[in-house]
Amino acid sequence: MQNQNAILEDLARLASSVAGTVAGAGREAEAKLKEKLREAMGGVDMVSREEFEAVREMAANARAEVAALRAELDALKAKG
Incomplete structure (x- = not known):
């Protein structure tokens, strides 16, 4: 049982590490x-x-x- 908990903890740490790496x-x-x-x-002129x-x-x-x-x-044409 202790062995399974250690494996699960390692997997959780690995998943957390992968998530951090992907985010970075x-x-x-x-x-x-x-x-x-x-x-x-850079060569394009932009206006504010x-x-x-x-x-x-x-x-x-x-x-x-x-x-x-x-x-x-x-109006002037019509008069003229």
Whole structure:
């Protein structure tokens, strides 16, 4: 009986060790993938969310202004 308990304890330690090793390998793989992605994206120009939102707002304002000018031009054409 003592022998079986010792075997079970050894198996439990082995399983715990394997789980720790697998988790460590997963973290290492994730870190390497992130590093490779950063290297690959190095030549790509990225903008921040704030810059994107500012340009999007500017574009919306420009579209609204163009629509207003178009309406004004159409009104002038109709008069003329």
